[in-house]
Each structure stands twice: as structure tokens, then as C-alpha cells.
């Protein structure tokens with residue numbers, strides 16, 4: 045079979061999405077599935093939508109375009125602040141975008157006017173992680189300025205934590221988001237339909253029984269795809285953690301000394317880890333490398349140890365048996381390895397189950413999803 049490849053089990057991904065949609069529904073929280081780690085795969089998008097996901101989000105307009113061209117019609121959001129150079133495409137392919145800069149929002153309004161559309165704006169608020177977001181004390185001014193623009197409409201508010209600085213979503217910062225929401229509504233007299241509390245790192249808070257306040261949406265990527273809680277990189281109970289497997293092929297298999305010889309300087313990617321063992325080992329080389337994966341994000345089967353990776357070679361130690369040339373080794377991936385392997389044109393993507401075989405889900409949300417209302421635009 046073709047190698048290297050990602051084996052993607054759509055049924056397991058569907059199950060994970062469905063499980064999280066069901067767990068969050070009683071809290072009135074809808075799910076936006078974040079597609080960036082899938083490169084905007086229409087197959088995975090359809091599996092998510094059939095699981096009850098209401099909107100799709102991606103940081104890159106190219107991925108959104110790919111889903112549109114793949115026939116996906118669900119409401120989509122650009123969840124990274126648009127580049128000025130991309131506003132026309134953002135208006136064309138998405139219903140709304142996440143924004144923090146007035147200059148960009150003005151350009152979005154101009155582009156929407158040309159396209160005879162109204163583009164939705166979700167304002168991102170900075171609550172401590174120090175990535176994107178308007179500082180809370182600047183929000184009123186920003187809203188005031190947006191209200192002057194003819195072809196954009198403020199649809200909601202959001203925040204993002206745990207990405208740059210690892211700030212944990214908790215009762216305090218989530219209450220701050222609810223407070224900001226209430227304050228904007230009472231100052232300006234219009235409702236904020238979307239209150240998007242964060243990403244997979246918010247699940248622990250959202251499902252802990254805490255008061256979720258005004259938060260009615262989460263944007264989930266890693267937790268659905270990998271069944272993993274990004275705060276501590278622990279499996280989420282009841283979810284599949286093996287929906288996506290990377291398979292690579294052995295191209296050399298030999299008994300070799302574990303210690304290199306000669307004068308040692310840096311290797312191709314910096315300072316090599318000093319070999320832990322002495323004596324001889326069973327060494328195998330797989331035809332995959334840093335161009336395709338993040339070696340630190342691979343989890344090998346228990347009797348195989350990853351030693352080093354260069355651009356095109358992954359060197360492993362096989363502990364119990366010889367791994368013959370031509371044989372294959374499966375790996376589990378973390379988010380970083382998944383992102384890179386999905387993006388690599390050298391890794392084939394094999395679907396283990398077509399999304400069309402999956403059953404559509406029944407409506408689940410208690411509160412009507414405000415995001416669904418955007419789909420008519």
C-alpha cells in the first residue's frame with residue numbers, strides 16, 4: 045500500500061464530534077469545528093456537519109475555499125484576523141470573520157459593499173493569553189466605529205486562550221467575557237448572538253459544571269480529531285484517540301552501534317540528542333522526515349523508540365524484533381505532527397470510511413443556534 049499515509053477514520057471522527065456536541069448541548073453551547081489541522085478537508089467537514097456541528101471555522105482562507113469548492117455549504121468563519129490583501133475573498137467565501145483591527149473591518153465593509161453583501165464580525169477580546177484580541181477598555185470605541193460602517197454587522201464576541209501563553213480558561217476569565225458581552229449589549233442596545241468562549245482548552249471548564257454564563261459557542265479542533273485535552277494533553281474520557289494514524293515504511297534495517305564515531309558537531313537540525321545506550325542496537329530507517337512530520341509529536345508502538353529525524357529519514361530503534369525493509373510502522377500523532385503531516389504533499393490521505401455512510405444527526409441544541417441564522421447570507 046502507498047506510504048507514507050495518514051489513515052483517517054471518519055466514523056471515529058464523527059463519533060468524537062457527536063459526543064462533544066451532545067455533551068455541550070445541555071449547556072446551550074454550539075460547536076464550531078475548526079478545520080485547519082485537516083487542511084479544509086471536505087470529507088472531514090461533512091463528517092462534522094453530520095455530527096451536529098453548526099459552523100466550520102478555519103484560520104486560512106485557502107482551506108475555506110477548498111471546502112466551498114468541495115461543495116460544503118455550511119456557514120463558515122475565518123477565525124484569524126483577515127489579511128488586508130484577502131478581504132474580497134473573505135467576504136466571498138465566509139459568512140463572518142474574527143476581527144481585532146478597525147482598519148481591516150473598514151476594508152471588509154468596502155469589499156462587502158462591492159459584493160452587495162453584509163459581512164458578519166465577531167470581535168475577539170484579549171483576556172490574558174496575549175495573542176489576538178482587543179483590550180476590553182478599547183471595545184466600546186471599536187464597536188462605535190463599526191456601527192458607522194454600512195456593510196458589516198457585529199454578530200458576536202469571542203476570546204482565545206491557552207494558545208500563546210497557555211492561559212487556562214477558568215471561571216474568572218470566562219466571567220469576564222460574559223461581563224463584557226452584557227456591557228456591550230446594554231451600552232449599544234443590540235444583542236450579541238455569538239459568544240465564542242474559546243477552543244478545545246475550554247472543554248474542561250465548560251463540562252466541569254461551572255456556570256457557563258453567556259458563552260454559547262466553542263471552537264473545537266484538536267479535541268475532536270485527536271480526542272485529546274490540549275491543556276494537559278490527556279485523552280478525553282469516552283473519545284477515540286486513534287481516529288488518525290500515520291503509517292510509514294522501513295527503507296533500511298540493520299544492527300548498528302548506538303554511538304556515532306568521529307568528531308561530533310551539529311547535525312542538519314541543530315544539536316543531536318546524545319544516544320542513551322551503548323553497544324549495538326536494531327536500527328531501522330523510515331521514509332519520512334521533518335518535512336512531513338514533527339518527530340517530537342509522534343508516538344511509536346511501545347516496542348519502538350524514535351531516535352532522530354532529518355528532512356527525509358526517521359531513525360528508530362526496534363526493541364524486540366527486526367523490522368524488515370518494506371514493512372510498515374504505525375504512529376499516533378499530536379496536534380503539531382498532525383498539522384504538518386496533513387499539510388505534506390508527500391503523505392497520502394486514506395479515508396477509512398466515507399462520510400456519506402454516516403447518519404445525519406437530529407437537532408440537539410436547547411438554545412437555537414445563533415450561528416445557523418447567518419447561513420442565509
Ligand SMILES: *Cc1c(COP(=O)(O)O)cnc(C)c1O
Nearest residue numbers: 078123204243244263264265266
Ligand atoms: C486553532 C484555533 C482554534 C481551535 O483550537 P483547538 O485547540 O484545536 O480546539 C480555535 N480558535 C482559534 C482562534 C484558533 O486559531
